[in-house]
Amino acid sequence: MRHKLEILKQYTQKKGVSISLLVTGFSTTLLIISLIGIKLKYSDFESLAIISLLIEFAYGIILSSLILKSKEEYIHLLPFIILNWFIGCFCLNTFIPVFQDLPVWVYLTTFTFCISNFFIYKNSEEDFNNLVFFFINGASFGIILYFAFYLIPFTPLSIVGILALGMGFYGLVPAIVLIVHTLSILRYLQRNRLYFFSFSAGISTVFIGLLLFIIGLTIESRKIADTVIIKSFNNNDDLPAYISVSQNLEPNFFNEILLKKDIVYMAPDDFFSFRGFNSFGGKQFNQRKINNPFISIAYLFCEDPGLSNDDKINILRSNFDKRLETEEQLWNGEDLFTKNIKEDVKIYPDSRLAYTEITMNIACEKKSWGDEEAIYSFQLPEGSVATSLSLWVNGLERKGVLTTKEKAKKAYKQIVGVEYRDPSLMQWKEGNKVVVRVFPINNKTPRTFKCGFTTPLKVEDNEMNYQSLSIKGPNISKAQTISRIQIVGNTKIETSKNFDLKSGFYTNESEGLDNWHATMPLNKIHSNSFTWKNKVYEVKDIQKTIIPFTPSEIILDLNNNWTNKQIESFVNLKQKNIYAFINGRKTAITNENFKAILLDFEDFHYSLLPLYKLSQNSLIITKSGTFSANFEDIEDSNYLKKIKNGTKQRNIKVINIGADINPFWQTVKEQKYVDYFQTSFKNSLKMIEKHQFVQFKTDTNAVNIESAQVTILENPKSNLSKSNGTNHIYRMFAFGKVLEEQVKIQADTLANNQYVDLAKDANIVTPISSLIVLETDNDYKKNGIEKNVDTLGNASINNDGAVPEPHEWLLIIIGISTLYFYHRKNKKQTV
Template sequence: MNTTMKNKLDLFKNYTQKTGVTISLAVATFSTILLISSLSCKKMFFYNFDSIVIISLVIEFIYGASLSFMILRDKERYIHLTPFLILNWFIGCFCLNIFIPVFNDLPIWVYFATLAFCLSNFFIYRNSEDEYNISIPLFINGLSFTIILYFAIFLIPIIPVSFAAILALGMGFYGLVPAIVLIIHSLTIIRHLSHNRNYSLSFGAGFLIVLVGLTIFTIGLSLESNKIAKVNALNSFSSDSDLPNHIAISQNLKPNFFNEILLKKGIIYVPLHDIFRLGGFDSFGTKQFNERKTHNPFIAIAYLFCHDLDLSSDERINILKSNFDKRLETEEQLWSGEDLVTKSIKEDVKIYADARLAYTEITMQIASTKDSSLDKEAIYSFQLPEGSVATSLSLWVNGIERKGVLTTKEKAQAAYKQIVGVESRDPSLMQWKEGNKVVVRVFPINFKTPRTFKCGFTTPLQVEDNEMKYKSLSIKGPNISNAETISRIETVGNAKIKTTKDFELTKHYYINQSEGLDDWEAFVPLTKNTKSNSFAWKDKIYEIRDISKSVVPFKPSEIILDLNSSWTIKQIESFVNLNKKNVFVFLNGKKTAINKENLRAIELDFEDLQYSLLPLYKITPNSLIVTKCGSFSANFEELEDSDYLKKIKTETKQRNLKVINISSDINPFWQTAKEQKYVDYFQTSITDCLKLINQNQFILYKTEKNTVNIEPAHISITENLKTDSLKSKGPDHIYRMYAFGKVLEEQIKIQNETLANNQYVDLAKDANIVTPISSLIVLETDEDYKNNGIEKNVNTLGNASINNDGAVPEPHEWLLIIIGSTILFFYYRKSKQTI
């Protein structure tokens, strides 16, 4: 082993003593370091090295021109420097690509493949007297030679331009590099392969492996495109024209690696026919997709052998939103969000076990890691547990925390667009989105000025058996994975908790420090005594009570099985075995009876259906729908312009439809249908569902005008007139949850009224909650609020806070506080005078 290593070191030492090797090593090392640094700042967000790369380009040009002249003049003496020449040519190509993105953004494997090609050349381009076995370098060379061949073919259309541009400091020469290297290297390889059969096998094996891999990948992508094309063709014969065409494809598309690549064609992954189309990268539709465009040679070649999806960019983006949870990427962005990183996250949770509620406060620091003259806009998406509501927003402006002001959705959005899009100054905006999502925007952020914002969310604890569960928030935003994160849990009443993440008990707080943001859960013993929790606000008091359920007689006119691929054959059989003649499914938009004879055939028809969208407006009144939800579907927003949604909104509510979900999940479609009261919804197990059907019963949560049900926590909040006997002993989150429930209940009415005349806008302002009709906004100055017609919070709860339990003192308590404070003040002054 030592002898072998010594021999290798001697060979390297002898090689470095050859003419020109030392200076070539220095130039190659220097250029490589500059290229890696520049690519790192572009991909990993550190610093802008563009100006230094210009220096690298100049050095490489001088070096390349000089070395080329020497090799042409004295080939025998300088042939061993050919690998250095090829290496520096490609470094120059990649450096130039940073300024003139002919290749666009390349995946990192392309750089490694090119490097492997260049390094293997050092073993191949040796003088003839240095004979030794080069089978392994030739195998690596065969693997990586494919990328050189791709570059050469790819750049054929710009060869005439490159010849013309050689006059411009010689930069156009780099457009000819792959073709020149292809010719030189092919001649060299042929010479080696003709002398040794093993060399031919080594090089051929490497080259063949890439071709086989590309073929397998292309076949997989092509099969998936054929499948989508087939669904598209079959859908053209459908008599149900209420749903858009792309929704039918979305329903039958199981998310996987291949179909995501197909849907991103021309949106993220640049196809070959779009490479030289001027402006082709950003003109793909009315919807924007905030993700960096990538030129992946493997994918670009495979696209050539795949069916076109015959879907517009907007339709494909809608499918990405519903099937791949890409809704944040499609948010309207007024300024670029590239080069932003989340530096730190503070996750502060306060659990009110007696009230079965929690308050989560998230503080984030964002920075731009590229020194650019342009300001950046950060967008974050918070996926909230069911029933949760956003209750606070703050932005630090010039080192001072400015709290959010609640106003109508329209005013907040208009103010944000005016100040960000036109005036380019400080705002932050928090908006409600369908499907329990909240989006927060922060502007401006630049390299010299990182920003800090804070937002808070009130969440019901989910009751499961004899314990309550808190689920952490799912957050998407700029580069969260490397953020320094500290999580803290506090329990009011010192309830014992268990967590799925390691927390250490320190001074009555549970603390965890980590990197990134993990999903975790906390479990607290179920509190039975909820009646002692109430919150007084103005002349009303809001009390927590156990939720009231009632079993009502219900004999459905029909039973509709809302089938999809998540149903098992046994689950379907259990409903068919009820031996009822009114069990149906909707197959291709038509109601079809399901029985023992056709059960298996129908089950096959639904085995690829990822989610369904029942035509609720076609279902017989007083019917029961049994569904089994997955976690994704199209939502009302994606269906906004369809006849389907118009009919849902106008023809469904009066049908008195009941829905039982036998899954613990709920998708965006059923979530909205439930919240907006289009159906009566109940979630339970399949066993209890069958029992209810057999007994002709349905379970309803009792609803009253002054009561809001918080179903996940199994509580209700009731509004009553305040009396002296009732004390405010609970957090202000009780009132916030009540107000949120009321706004959601009345959302259909709200849509038919002008916001100016709607009482629920005032309710949202009073409780300081973000809803479908209200948003929180932070502006730089008080004058900005006046200029945009936004009234600051007056006589409202204002922003929630982790340090405030929310109990507002009674009038006589305020008097005692004032008297006590006055006594302490005079006592302090007297003591100071005595001293």
């Protein structure tokens, strides 16, 4: 150890080493701080990279001239100049993204290569070299080869840049280092065979790792290409061609990389192309391009699957839950982060409902780069509905106004895209999702918005369960979060995260947004109702009825979730009319062919059954997974048009024997295209044998909330009617009615449809209505949006009871006036 310290001391005493260490350490520190700042969205630190670049540029010129002028005297500084050249390259890349975004491992590998050079290059009799450093140098040398190849197209620009500003030199650095290092390393490898073996072992290790990665990626690309070819023979013009690929594509690490080619990850084709980095198709994907050398090299060996970028984005949406990344974004939002979150939950056990209010503070660290747009996606529990939206404008809370989805979208685009002023928009999305947009946000004007959601409590095993919301948006992981939970009544509750009693409320402080749930004993439904406009809305236990049902045919909705035993059990029933759809054709299933048929579905993840082709009174047995395309993905297809026009009248029954439900079946269920029931595999067999089907009792004046096992009844108000429940009861009733009747609504009659008025009355976001906040009252008038009058208005955590009707207001005023005059009279008498 003492010997090594003496060697290091001697090296630092050589000419120029001390100043080189100082410059390198200072520049590296500035670069690291800058990169961390960019990664964490603290863009103020980006300017540090410019300072580092200027230092490196001056240092490089001086040191290069000294080495060229007096090689023997300064050659020991060659490792310093190579290291500082690459520091300069990375600094330049922070504001002129020639390399695009680089993974962390690329920076570490490059620095490892440069550091190992100090132990390999020598200019004295002291032996600084050993086998470990030759191995490390060989393992990291590949990154230099990659950079040199990658920058070939930029060589002419780099030469011009040298003549103009001098900075163009950094475009030639990898090629120069490649030549210099190759000439230098060959001298050492010729002197000692062990050095050669060690260096070769380093290169081979990386090569083997890359080879294994390429093999995995090429296997999956071959599968996709084969699927595209095979499915191209299916003459199904009703669905988009990419659907068949999506149905047969497993969401895994390799497939996501393949689908993100040219969209997120740079392909080798991009190296020799100067087209816009985001010009990849008609659809948008909100993620910056990444230059990952391993992935880019592997793409060279992968077969082109023949999918357009729009098709790949659609598959990413359905198979990989990338819907937020594909939302239309009018303005960039890369530099935003969520600063604070307030999560306020109020639970109504007697109504089996909960109201969750989320307040978000959004900030932007980047200076003088204009305004940005924030987009948040809220994944809601089944049956939930958005019931409030507020945006703070000039320090004051402005509440959302409910209107048709077309008017809201048009107004938002006009104000954001043309007028650049303050709006916020809340939209309903399929699959229990709600999207909220906020504009503008910059470093001087952080924004605050609040939104609320009414949620049924899910009933399972004699318990009621509340599930927190899943939220995606600008950098939520570091937000300072405070959660509060309130219980109406004396019901005991248990939560999966700790809530402390403070100031009379149970609260929790954390970082980011936790996924948590609360459970409580199942309450019996007592008289719990809400009165509104001469109607009373009462919560009752849901009524199940067993009806006689003999299906005309049984369709097994097969996919890779099914087992041989399950199919065999259905085949062994005394039913001769059991079928499955194979490549769009209805095929009978028998004891002789069911095993072979299941093989056709071993890579099949979800189906989109042609419900409009089924016989009257058909029964579908499904076992769905968690993902699929939904109606929004196929909205322009003939398939969806036929579903809407030819399904509901067929009296189709569906039994789901799985624990999950995918977005397709969720929408079909919600919009009442079929009668849907979820039960166990064994129970489904009994129902078929007994020619029975379980239905929830329905009526024109009732809405079933199946997850909460309750029904909300609408009846005329009487003198005996009570209003002892929350107004969320009426909001849930209205949401259920809109979803039930949505299939009847034509796009060109939305504005005059009674269900838009119902949505306005209850202030709920639905497939036909949205909430919007505009800066001024005049903005609403210009866009033809009427403000809420005589409606429930926005829900609130502190105001959830009955709203007095006009005659009740009169009685209240008379009562208050009487008390006032009585008080004054008594006061005078006392005096």
